[in-house]
Amino acid sequence: MKILTQLMVNGQRRRLELDTRAVLANVLRDELRLTGTHVGCGTGSCGACTVFLDGKTVKSCSILAVDVDGCEVTTIEGLAQNRHTLHPIQEAFAAHHGMQCGYCTPGMILAALQLLSENPDPSENEIRHAIAGNLCRCTGYQFIVESIAAAAKALRESRRNGS
């Protein structure tokens, strides 16, 4: 069965005829081709599919898309100002080797964004707990933690400079 569903995705209004069985992750990927949202487990365990739903991170593999009719979704593609730039958290992950294969990275970056919007100066321990819902199999997390700390510092400095 298909249901007409409205979503605001990365600032754009989308009207979609959606299969009632479709999870949000698959709609973002298959219908909207926002393939930066990755699926690693399908059981809400790995966090690769993390997106923002009405301002809070969720695991989009475990949410039926028709259930979030009318909601606002931000994916990794919606973070930067345009297609040619990156958000400071994305820049920090690239500069500090906060990834290897990149599969967990979009979810990890969105989890970091959630943390830094609530806590601009987190401790190492706070960072580790904030990303405990996101699995990475490549990095052992150390450079991810360092990337998030570096991003926090950069964001604090840019705020201080009023930019």
Next chain:
Amino acid sequence: MRYVGARIPSLIHRQLAAGRGQYVADIYLDGMLHLAVSRSPYAHARIVRIDTTAARREPGVVDVVTGEELREKTRPIPQVFDPQSMGAKAVDTYALAAERVRYAGEGIAAVIAEDKYAACRAAERIEVEYEELPVVVDPVQAMAAGAQLLEPSWGDNVLLAQKFNAGNVDAAFQEADGRLSGELRTQRYTAAPLEPRGYVAASDPFTGELTFWASTQSPHPLRVFLAETLGLPEASIRVIQPRVGGAFGEKIPMFQEEPLVAYLASKHGRPVKWIEERSENLLAGGHAREMFLTYEVAYKTDGRILGLRARVVADVGAPSALCGWAMSYVTAYCIPTVYKIPNCHVELFSVVTNKCPWNAYRGFGKETASFLMDRIIDHVASESGQDRTEVRLRNFIQPHEFPYSQVSGAVIDSGDYPKALRRVLEMIDYQAFPKVQAEARREGRHLGIGFGQELTPEGCSVPNSTLVSGYDAATVRVSPSGTVSVLTGVTSPGTGNETAMAQIAADALGIDIADVRVVQGDTEICPFGLGNYSSRSVIIGGSAVHVAATEIREKMAKVAAKHLEVAPEDIDVRDGRFSLRGAPTRFVSFQKIADLVYRHAYEDAREVEPGLEVTRYFRHPNVYHQPELDGRFSAYPSWPNQAVACIVEVDPDTGVVKILRYCAVHDSGIVVNPLMAEGNLHGGTAQGIGGALFEELVYDEIGQLTTGTFLDYTLPTAVEVPHLEVEHQETPSPFTPLGTKGVGESGVTGPLGAICGAVENAFPELKLRFTAMPLTPQRVWRALRAAGYPGGVS
């Protein structure tokens, strides 16, 4: 600037951070069909009848195929290793099982449909009548007389029996001051890359060309295997590796789904896509590690080991064409690792059972050899009353003894094990630990320290294999404007070796890394090479890049010398300039020479062959495939190693183990990119911590996997993995042009012995000896109670 040795961030990470890397699941083609596999619910059964009528009637279904059709239309999947050259048995495997299933999760039929919902629904409608057969899940029982046979024609369940011998073991046991014996069970676990497996195939019905996108480690060998299996001309197949979301060995070809997807795309002339579910990955994506090891050791009172008898029984799961079973061979092959034990007898039995077949997993059996030796050394130390680090130092192969021929015939290239261990003891302040431990104990806290000594041979090469050999290729091409393309036969499974390739090329050519582009993973574009496994990309692929780029530089230097009117041997190359040695102001730019070669072929560049493009193969010299008289041969050219020390805290009330400090000194020869090497070591270490404490694929007595999701197969998170302190020690390989040794598999082994030893050391008075892994809270809690820790079994 010199790039080799510099901490260069990855050249592709901004793309990945943007979420714009293209993985196989991100490929969408017009008219694409989706494949779903119907898998056996039984561990061992005869397929009596398959009825696909109901499945075919489902809306959107295009085709339903069974093992019978695949057996008729395709050929058996080629073996990665020639089993005969290793003395192993083999069985023909097709893209789907027919007649009989040998493990729960084995594919018996497949559906292609217009969308994945329709495909999955139809797969569930396939009706299969099974006749259950007795199930074998224990490798020791599988070896007993009268056991149910996995392959009746074999006569037993032993896929491979092998022995390695040195010295006179019986005499050593007679001479010794002390003798001890023990056992070790390592659990079944798996690579679990975050991106599951996936393939997309598209076939042109008119030209017969097949394009195959695969989350694979080895595009060229996969192309060979697809051609053999499907009976297609190799030249009509193009394999493309998009970005790969981690592999760790698991994506070494060839799985049954690879020819299955390709066959159906060819049959219907429409693209077919299959993306593995996590549950399928854990059930049927290739397992590793499960072994039962026993040992007897003869030693002197000072802790010197005179003799060792080790027996390895590996549960390699059902026989298949995958290369995983060979991991058990490598375990036996590596014993006694970094130690010099003159009298040694190692016996191996690789046994088949009704479980998922093994496929390669980072460590490839080496981890179990090193782990066993850590257990043995700790045991000897405990029995002889010596310090555990002293026993290690006393038995190490010494730095001046390399190249060292180990019991199996393996030739270890180089190393300095005492130096690495001494340094790691300084890092963790081993001398101060007894005081730290005693103070914590006064506060009621249980701290322990342990040691892991890792030996990770790399660059595997075996005789008569399409995939596993010690050579690889690189093409270096300078364009008329002076930018450089590097095309490699090795690939990156998401580890970043493309950046290392660019560093090596930029150094050899004396140019800016920004002018180098690396292309990998496309059989149509890249030279034939064997891909990524056994940490070979930088050792072998990187050496090929160095050799090819050096040849280009020498050719360009000739043109530059003529231009500058000096002798070619007086030319220096750096910072994008060819200059007269000692007179840097007399120079000509790299771009200018490229311009001369391409645009002035009859004038300035007359003395060289036109064009600036070179393809070179590098063959690692430290490989011996001519078996010695006693059948030994050396398959691994490169021997990175690591010394680890870690401190844990154990909560005796819950059995929870927390890692407080983790220090490591790693030696992979010359490090091309320390940032990436460390990242890789961190990742390997996290996987080792998972193996030491958390991860286990559990089967019940009827061969059902009970840990089929990430909810019960638990990978460590950022909270369980501590801050890791890693240092490099660089003992160059004498056999590679840059002295590199490989780092890809390093890290996974050290945590096993170090954590196990540390947990035991947290309760010195109880004399704990763990013999089964992983050290879950339950296992630790029970061991403490069994050893008499107050609190009893409640």
